[in-house]
Amino acid sequence: MTLAAPIIEGNRLALARLLTQIENGIPDGQAALSELFPRTGRAHLIGVTGAPGTGKSTLVNQLARFYRREEDESTRKRVGIVAVDPSSPFTGGAILGDRVRMQDLAGDPGVFIRSMASRGSLGGLASATAGIVEALDAAGYDVILIETVGAGQAEVDIARLAHTTIVIEAPGLGDDIQAIKAGILEIADLLVVNKADRPGVDATERALRSSLQLGHPVERVFRHHRPAAAEPESETTRAERKIWSPPILRVTATEGIGIQALAESVQQHRQFLEETGGWQRRERVRLQSELDGMLQAALVARWHAQVQDQLYQQTLSKIVSREISPWQAVKALLNGGAV
């Protein structure tokens, strides 16, 4: 008996337990997730990333509230929040004010908040996050906001695998932090200048705009072959040629200013993806990344089951004493022999 059935019936406790199983790499969790998998693929996955201090959590909070505001219950969206950011209030680093502001969300049955205990997670941050997002998707959450800190490779990779990636900047964080954006601008579908009521917002937006023009990030993402000149352009090709220019939006998340425009922009990006086949392309990339991660873990586990731990430890000792290099060790171990 897995947790799949009660989760489908809307049991929040069962969902919370499954997420813990997934995070701890417990086999039962994988079995339940496998049962739930046919129900996935409906949610809009939105990655939200940026340096510490840009106000990601407040923005995620406000977006979630916006989606919950719809009067008509039948069209109101259910919202999942996955916080992978060690500096996020959702993960426990909140000052009191943030926690109070989150109370309304936490008490709403249409919202499910999950923080990742990212430090030292054994199974790998990316694969645990992928599983958690799938469980929420299967449980019927329409929008899943994935908050990560945009200063780490693993965390940026997680945000990048969403359908829509929002990269947040803020004025006045100093040159050190501005420098980060060079790396993460390339993954942005939408750019937000948060804390837009602060001095320096014009300069921040200008800097973003010139970086965008410099980098042409969009062309890299939607690269395609040009149709031969003589060939008439098909509908599909024309749609494929549509290019998304990441808009830059000003938001003051603490006041809720600019949140509606941001939500509309998110919706436009979704439509763009659906019209151009980008939605399916991103699904495939994301699921391939998940498959590869699981394959890798399974191959390593199978190998360890076949090889005596004593041989492995002896080999390691020979590396420590510099008798053989790690490279030589791997070649020997894969041939099943001692070194």
Added chain:
Amino acid sequence: MTLAAPIIEGNRLALARLLTQIENGIPDGQAALSELFPRTGRAHLIGVTGAPGTGKSTLVNQLARFYRREEDESTRKRVGIVAVDPSSPFTGGAILGDRVRMQDLAGDPGVFIRSMASRGSLGGLASATAGIVEALDAAGYDVILIETVGAGQAEVDIARLAHTTIVIEAPGLGDDIQAIKAGILEIADLLVVNKADRPGVDATERALRSSLQLGHPVERVFRHHRPAAAEPESETTRAERKIWSPPILRVTATEGIGIQALAESVQQHRQFLEETGGWQRRERVRLQSELDGMLQAALVARWHAQVQDQLYQQTLSKIVSREISPWQAVKALLNGGAV
């Protein structure tokens, strides 16, 4: 012919080329590294990590200068710097002043600076960094400073694998950033409050001190079995029981204040590791992590070589259409069959 021989002779260009080969995962690089491996194990690996804005690069810069200041050339240390931090001036995000201040280091033949192009590196950040550190070690650099941003899982893991890990904090970075320290305090051998000339330095140090007392991070690192009461304590056991309390040091790196005390503390930590067997323990953990990473990559490569890409792509398509789950796909693929 690999690059190993010229590197041993001190050819910097050959070293630079090898580091590029390692970063790009080129097989020649692995062969050269394998040849160089018996010469590794002499360098003191020092991880330096902290949130963006704490002044890591300036501190790394000043430590490197300090090690180069020794009058007597025979005892003067050769210094390698590996920057894995996307916000580091070493990786290209510098404002002009930083670059000017680094000129003296860049022109010194006893210093080798290498930045990692961390975004999108194919072979994985951790394994590339491990290889680069080994190459510098074999090339005769006595101290290798590894600078990472302490806000990402992968980057923190890299710093943690050094012999000595320095975690940097700074006053006035706001609550968002303070929250990060909860995660990285546990890996600190030395704690630095940088920018100690700024207001709020007392509060930052107090907060660090109480977090340290709360977390007892040292006990987790040097956990050991208590000897039975009747048994006389051996020399080794007594040494093992010595516990390292991470000191908190105030530094103003921009002015070079506190750098000498920091370098002395680094040296004390090295002695502590050597006396307690911690040096060897950390070597083993680090090399095991490297071995595991290479094994994993090799197992995946071998598997892909054995399986037709068509089967893999068909399986992926069935996942995308939700006919099978990734978990079922992995089980089928590992049994070599179609799904």
